Amino acid sequence: MFNFKKMKDMKNFGRYLTSLLLCVFLLSSCIKGSNVRDGVGYGLLAWGGSNGFTPVLKSPLGIFSGSNVIALVNNLELNVGDCYVFSYRIDYDQPENSASVVETNGYQTITLIDYVMLPTYNFNSYFPDISYISSDEIPLVKACNGIDFFEGYLFMAQVARHPDDWKLTWEINYDPDTMMPTEEDGQRYYDVYVRARAQSKSEKTTMSELTYTNVYYVDDYLTLAANQERKDNPSATQFKVRFFYISDIDEETNTATWSHDQVDFSVEGFLDTASWY
Numbered sequence: 001m002f003n004f005k006k007m008k009d010m011k012n013f014g015r016y017l018t019s020l021l022l023c024v025f026l027l028s029s030c031i032k033g034s035n036v037r038d039g040v041g042y043g044l045l046a047w048g049g050s051n052g053f054t055p056v057l058k059s060p061l062g063i064f065s066g067s068n069v070i071a072l073v074n075n076l077e078l079n080v081g082d083c084y085v086f087s088y089r090i091d092y093d094q095p096e097n098s099a100s101v102v103e104t105n106g107y108q109t110i111t112l113i114d115y116v117m118l119p120t121y122n123f124n125s126y127f128p129d130i131s132y133i134s135s136d137e138i139p140l141v142k143a144c145n146g147i148d149f150f151e152g153y154l155f156m157a158q159v160a161r162h163p164d165d166w167k168l169t170w171e172i173n174y175d176p177d178t179m180m181p182t183e184e185d186g187q188r189y190y191d192v193y194v195r196a197r198a199q200s201k202s203e204k205t206t207m208s209e210l211t212y213t214n215v216y217y218v219d220d221y222l223t224l225a226a227n228q229e230r231k232d233n234p235s236a237t238q239f240k241v242r243f244f245y246i247s248d249i250d251e252e253t254n255t256a257t258w259s260h261d262q263v264d265f266s267v268e269g270f271l272d273t274a275s276w277y
Contacts (some may be wrong), residue, residue: 158194
């Protein structure tokens, strides 16, 4: 069973959850008793429930709420519209978790044990100069070390190497004029560029590989790509997205080596009947 009481601060808890999520990307639970479970999930805090005004955690595991979720929102400690990774406990013997009550309420009742807000970024539809390397640029080990899509967001595990007390900010960009698509060796690719920069640095020099779980709103982008792929090839079932990232910087010449990770997405999963072209 996960012992969250051993987490001494939110920073350590966040790293613990990130590591845990990677083990199963991103789902995990363990049985406490016959009908009581502890689990870890991720998702979006939104308005929901039968009245449409109950704060709920929308997760691939289900839709959750509870008295302390509501209290945290009322106290402005949780914010509707933000994404979270969270630990929780659910008792299936509670009357609130009977099938009929869950259907009526529109959510399962949980006790929220702990949580960390995940940083959320937009896809930027402009293309910066990839030859320009800023002084705070951080090379990455992996731009995409695990991925899931939910409620219009990509939940991505990303790995960087730097002293463990530095703080990073992230961005992801694409060029709308050239993304439709890039063709190489008979393959079609939709290219995006991931960059990380040091928001704050310390005097530490010991380097560590650190995994981040970042969230990117990509629904519009993936819908656009899926519709373009189906337009150009009516029999297409997948489209390929390449996540380019700086894997090395030559400090003498201030030039970057670009690498990429590739993810294949289902065309059907992102098609929109609206006309994007």
